[in-house]
Amino acid sequence: MPPTSRDRAVPRRVAGGRRAEMLAPFVLVAPAVLILVLLRLYPLLLGVNFSFTGDGDRDGAMVGFDNYVDLLQDPLFQGALRNVGLLVLLLPVAVAIPGLLATFIYLRVPGHRFYRSVYFFPAVLSPVIVGAIFNLLLSFDGPVNSILGAVGIGPVDWLGDPDVAMFAVVGVHVWATFGMALVVFLAGFATLDSALLDAARVDGASLTQVIWHVIIPSLSRTIQFVFVTTMIGMLTSMFGLLYVMTSGGPEGSTYLPEYYIWIQQGQMNRPALASAASTVLFVIMLVVGLLQLKLLRRAGRED
Amino acid sequence: MKQRAVWAAVLVAGLALTGCGSATGSGSSSGGSDKKLVVWDWKSGEASSAQYVEKAKADFAKKHKDVEVEFVAQPFDQYYTLLGAAIQSGKGPDVILFNGGGQIRDRVDSLQPLDEYVGEDRQRLAGWEAFAKGGKTYAAPVTLQGHPIYYNKALYERAGLDPAKPATTWQEFVANCATITQKTGAKCFAQGNKEGIGIQFFLSAMASGVLTPQEYDNWIAGKRDWNSPNVKKIFELWKETGTAKLNNDGANSTAMFNDAFAVFQSGKAAHIIGLMSDIGHWKDFNEFITPEKLGVMMAPTVTSGATPSLPYDGGIGYAVAKWTKDPKVAADLVRSLTSTDALKAFYANAGAITADTTIDVSQSGPAVTTIVGALKTGKPAPHVALSSKALDLMGRLSQQLLSGSISVDDVVKQMAAADTAG
Numbered sequence: 001m002p003p004t005s006r007d008r009a010v011p012r013r014v015a016g017g018r019r020a021e022m023l024a025p026f027v028l029v030a031p032a033v034l035i036l037v038l039l040r041l042y043p044l045l046l047g048v049n050f051s052f053t054g055d056g057d058r059d060g061a062m063v064g065f066d067n068y069v070d071l072l073q074d075p076l077f078q079g080a081l082r083n084v085g086l087l088v089l090l091l092p093v094a095v096a097i098p099g100l101l102a103t104f105i106y107l108r109v110p111g112h113r114f115y116r117s118v119y120f121f122p123a124v125l126s127p128v129i130v131g132a133i134f135n136l137l138l139s140f141d142g143p144v145n146s147i148l149g150a151v152g153i154g155p156v157d158w159l160g161d162p163d164v165a166m167f168a169v170v171g172v173h174v175w176a177t178f179g180m181a182l183v184v185f186l187a188g189f190a191t192l193d194s195a196l197l198d199a200a201r202v203d204g205a206s207l208t209q210v211i212w213h214v215i216i217p218s219l220s221r222t223i224q225f226v227f228v229t230t231m232i233g234m235l236t237s238m239f240g241l242l243y244v245m246t247s248g249g250p251e252g253s254t255y256l257p258e259y260y261i262w263i264q265q266g267q268m269n270r271p272a273l274a275s276a277a278s279t280v281l282f283v284i285m286l287v288v289g290l291l292q293l294k295l296l297r298r299a300g301r302e303d
Numbered sequence: 304m305k306q307r308a309v310w311a312a313v314l315v316a317g318l319a320l321t322g323c324g325s326a327t328g329s330g331s332s333s334g335g336s337d338k339k340l341v342v343w344d345w346k347s348g349e350a351s352s353a354q355y356v357e358k359a360k361a362d363f364a365k366k367h368k369d370v371e372v373e374f375v376a377q378p379f380d381q382y383y384t385l386l387g388a389a390i391q392s393g394k395g396p397d398v399i400l401f402n403g404g405g406q407i408r409d410r411v412d413s414l415q416p417l418d419e420y421v422g423e424d425r426q427r428l429a430g431w432e433a434f435a436k437g438g439k440t441y442a443a444p445v446t447l448q449g450h451p452i453y454y455n456k457a458l459y460e461r462a463g464l465d466p467a468k469p470a471t472t473w474q475e476f477v478a479n480c481a482t483i484t485q486k487t488g489a490k491c492f493a494q495g496n497k498e499g500i501g502i503q504f505f506l507s508a509m510a511s512g513v514l515t516p517q518e519y520d521n522w523i524a525g526k527r528d529w530n531s532p533n534v535k536k537i538f539e540l541w542k543e544t545g546t547a548k549l550n551n552d553g554a555n556s557t558a559m560f561n562d563a564f565a566v567f568q569s570g571k572a573a574h575i576i577g578l579m580s581d582i583g584h585w586k587d588f589n590e591f592i593t594p595e596k597l598g599v600m601m602a603p604t605v606t607s608g609a610t611p612s613l614p615y616d617g618g619i620g621y622a623v624a625k626w627t628k629d630p631k632v633a634a635d636l637v638r639s640l641t642s643t644d645a646l647k648a649f650y651a652n653a654g655a656i657t658a659d660t661t662i663d664v665s666q667s668g669p670a671v672t673t674i675v676g677a678l679k680t681g682k683p684a685p686h687v688a689l690s691s692k693a694l695d696l697m698g699r700l701s702q703q704l705l706s707g708s709i710s711v712d713d714v715v716k717q718m719a720a721a722d723t724a725g
Contacts, residue, residue, distance in 0.1 A: 059412070076699075139562075140553025160497070160556025162706065247498050250555045250702040266384030268691055269409045271391055 044282070051276035055269070067276035077277065080255040083166060084284065087234045087256075090170055094230050095223065098178040102185035103211060106192075116186070123179035127237070130176045131244025135159070138168060162253035165246050169254055172245065173238050181226045188222030228292045235285060257281040339371045340627075340636055343386065344400035346619075348376030351581070355649040363639035367632055386410075397627040398636050401442050403433025403617040404687035405694060414441045415623040420634035428641060428658040430617025432683055442620035443641045444658035445649065446580045449615025450508040450684060451674050453588055455489075456596040458573045462486040469600035473512070473540070476603040480549055483573045493572035494550035495563025496705060499698020501554065504576040505541055506697075507614040507684035512602030513537050514685075516610055523683045529719035533606055538704065538711045540605065545705040555702045559583070568592065579656045580618040585670040586654030594668030601677070613674065613681035617658060693721045 054063040071077045101119060105112045122130065137144050138158035145155040158168045192215070200214050216223070239258045246254040248263065257277055265274035346352045360372055375396065377385050383406060389395030390413045399414075401407040407414070416439040424443060425431070434442035456466035462483040470476035480491030494501050511519060514533050521527070528534060544550050551557060551566050564583050567575035568591040577583045588597050601611040621640050623633040639645065646657040650664065656674060664671045686694065697718060703709035 056409075140556055155552070157553050157556055160553050160706075162702075162708070165556075249497060249499060249699070250706065251708070252699045262384070263695075266381070266387050268695065269383075269387055271387065 047275050048279050050272055051279045053272050055272045063272075067273050068280075070273060071276055071280065076252050076255055077257075077260055079252055080257045080260045083254070083256050084235065086166060087170065088231070088288075091227065091231055091234070094170075094174045094178070094234065095181065095226050097174060098181035098226070099185055099223065101178070102182050102189060103215060105182075105186065106189040107207075116182075119182050120179035122176045125176060127176065127240030128244055130172060131241045134168075134172045135245055159246055160250050162251045165250060166254050169238070169241055169245050170234075173234065173241055176241070177230075177233055177237075181230060184226055184229075185219070185222060188219045192218050224292075224295060228289075231288060231292070232285075235281075235288070257284070338369060339373060340398060340633055341396040342372060342374045342398040342400075342621075342636070343377055343382075343389075343396035344374065344621075345377055345379040345382050346400065347374040349653075351653040352649065354652055355645050358648050359636075359640045359642065359645040362642045362645060363636050366635055366639070370632060372636060393626060395624055395626070397624055397633045398640075399622050399624060400445075400619055401434070401622050402619055403430065403442075403444070403448065405689065405691040407434055407441055407620075407622060408436045409691055411436045411439075411441050413625050415625050415627065415630045415633070416441060417443060417623060417634055417637065420631065421638065424638060424641060427643070427661060429660050429678065430615070430620075430658045433617035433687055434620045434622070442617075442622035443637050444617035444620040445641055445646065446618035446655040446657050447615050447678070448618030448684075449579045449613055449656075449674070449681065450504050450576050451579055451599045451613060451670075451677075452508050452574055452602065453567070453577050453585070453670065454574045454598045454600055455567070455570060455572075455592055456598045457592070458483055458487050458489050458570060459598075466596075466598060469598060470603050471601075473603045473605045477543075477547065477549070480573065487573075489570060490551045490566075490572040491549035491574060492544055492551070493563045493567035493575040494544065494554040495557040495559030495566075496554045496698075496702060497556055497558045497562075499695070499701055500559050501563070502541060502697055502701030503686040503694060504559070505544070506537055507686045508576040509537055509540060509602050509605075510685045511612045511614060511682065512609050513540070513605040515606065515608045519682060519685070522685050523688050525688065527688075527719075527722055529715040529722065535711055535715055536605060538714050541701060542704045542711060545707070550705075555705055564588075579615065579674055581649075581653040581655035584654060584656075585668065585674070589668060589670070594670065597668065597670045599670045599673040599677075613677035614684035615678065615681045616683050616687045618655070620658075689722065693718065696721045 051067055052062055052064060053059075054061045054066070098119075101115070105116050109115075136142055139145075140155060140157055140160065144158070149155060156164060159165050196214050196218065197210065200210050205213065235256075236258065238256060239262070242248060242254055242256060242259050248255045248259050258281065261274045261277045261281065264270045264277060347356045356374060363370075363372060386395070386399065390410065395413075401410075418440050421440065421443050428444050430444035430447045431440055433448075434440055434444060454466075454469060459466040459469075459479075462479075463486065464479055464482060470479050477491075483489055484491065496502065510522070513536050514522065518528070518531065518533055545554070551563070551572055557563050557566070560583065563575065564577070564587065566572050567577075568588060570592075577585075577588070579585070585597060585599075601613070604611060621637040623630055623637060627633045641658065643659050643661065646659045647662050649655055650657050650662055654667075656664070656671070660675070660678060664675050686697075689697065700709060700714045700717060704711070704714060
């Protein structure tokens, strides 16, 4: 018997329904993908492409890897990359400070409530204000040097000595931002099993032993999270402080890639070279980010 | 692996699609319409410039009643970054304020030569060279920018020196400084080299006392011999200001604007190499030191045969963008912005020594009279002749000289390389 029109219609409707079901996720994610491609990926590709063109007289001409060769030969950019390395080395200090302070607050040192609010206070200040305040404090004839002078230590040119300036700026950055990490640590402590701490105390563990054997292992995921966010913060949000406090100086000792990009693009009128530098910065961030993701995943498996 | 290959293909395709872009756009669209001109500057937002802008607008309105003029004041510290972005997009203002020298010369590709429009103003205004490149003029000067050596006569008096007779040789100058520091505690120079611009002021102020007139002219003409003993001498003197403690302490961490000026104004240093446009100049110093006690001196002579003169150029000037629809109308606006009436208001309110040398300045005290009197024999400032890249390097090297981590020979070697590359 030949199939009736009714019999034929059923599988077609089912097939149509299935197709719609299959397409639905794509339609739903399409707006997000479009926005990502148009506003993120496309400008990124444009930037990468610009980095292969010339500046000035060679404007618009493809120059291959010339900008990258220029970059690698530029002592200023080399210095900026070295400073990135320095930031990575200083990262444990930047994480340890809020970690330790949060530990003390958690262990309820006298006045812990007061400290908790005061520590967070600088996190709401703009880097420009922080920079201006510390410019005054750290100036050669400023109050910090006056205090040092009063106790018989010679004045330090905090922002004028190339060996000291980068540490001064990083120190101020840590001061201004550790409140945020402190809050994250305190949130981590909220999930800590207090029975473990009590057990450690009953067993007669010292403060250092408690921190080393109980608190740090229990907070490993929080610590990793703070590592990632602090690293990103150091690489991308120190521009304001650098701009206000040292302008990359003295002797170019406080350059970071971000500041270098800004100078080349705006002051030196070399946008293609700046694009090459931002591509390099992007790759650095990508590598650092992926490494950290890998670490997090491994830590997740151990759990 | 397959997924990665797909992503790689997407990336390559994207790069290929964007393959015809360039970092600096060459589009030719206009910022304003036929009936509107957009002006970018960093002055029109200041109260002291209000009357100047008003007079210029009124003058322009007489010639072009139907054209609207819009001033957009940008913050100076981001001015060239914003302008760079506008230039790259090929859409920007019609009339643009520039500093003379490197800043405008680096960007002449985006500007309209003004020679055919400003012929009548040639004689009346001074400082055109700072806005010229390759024999063409790209902006009309509004102010003159130079580097007079200001000194505090009160400190001279307290040290027992004759304030009417400042030193004419370097040895005498250093000896005077020693006396001043000993008697009053004030340093010789108020120096701010945090941004590395102290050396620019120093090079320009001292060069005419160190280089022979021939060497000076060659320098300005682009024939710079970085190995000449006299060029080295300038950097040796700079180093000496550090080693002999002539500068205020911590010069590398003192900002020129406004910290070093504050050091001079508060009497903590006897000399400062300042400006003559509208900041860090006689009018600012008059307020604190008083017009009678503010002196201006020529560079002390270092080598025989040198003839000290006032180093100055065109300070700021207005240029016309390449993409403007009617260059003649835009050039007319530039002419209004440099008209005598407008400039008179700029001098009176902002205190700038304007490019119009016919304006009477006799009411403002002896320092201004000395500066304006020295304009006739003055020559272009040596640092203005250098490219932005060379200036940037010189700033860092100057900090190294002050901290003692580099030798003068190394400095001139690096500068020679940067100067030819730039």
